[in-house]
Amino acid sequence: LYPYLSGLIEGYHKRGMTTFLVTNGTIPSALERLETLPTQLYVTLPANGEEMFVKITRPMSGPAWKNLMQTLDLIPSLEPGTRTVIRLTMVKGLSLREPGKYARLIQRASPLFVEVKGYVHVGFSQRRLKKENMPSHEEIKSFSYELAEELGYIVAGEVKDSRVVL
Helix, strand or coil, X not given: CXXXXXXXXXXXXXXXXXXXXXXXXXXXXXXXXXXXXXXXXXXXXXXXXXXXXXXXXXXXXXXXXXXXXXXXXXXXXXXXXXXXXXXXXXXXXXXXXXXXXHHHHHHHHCCCEEEEEECCCCHHHHHCCCHHHCCCHHHHHHHHHHHHHHHCCCCCCEEHHHCEEX
């Protein structure tokens, strides 16, 4: 799909639609080649360091962390018409800690928004994680306020049922 992604986005835009591209950031060259950018770009940042990244994502390719860092560095160069979002999925007992480390990584990307979401015990993740790894909304909210302070951002909203803070 990567060779056709720009054309697909352009086709949706010609039809008056908005586009949302969600990526794990491990193929920065795919973003660099886009001639037409999406309306909104979400980049998942699953960890605040390489060791935790490997533990959480179990990447199949060796340079996945390095590629994610390249993607974060690429985000500020995207045209101003694209809204950029860094999405954090927080796992209690694993990644839900050290907001300052996340802040330093997020600052590389300088996104318009940061979405902090609590892990949900569904799908294949049930094989590796426990239900107890699901943080409460209050834990997500507390982490988000610490992160916002580190970044100089404001908390714009939250959805308690979804355990999400923007």
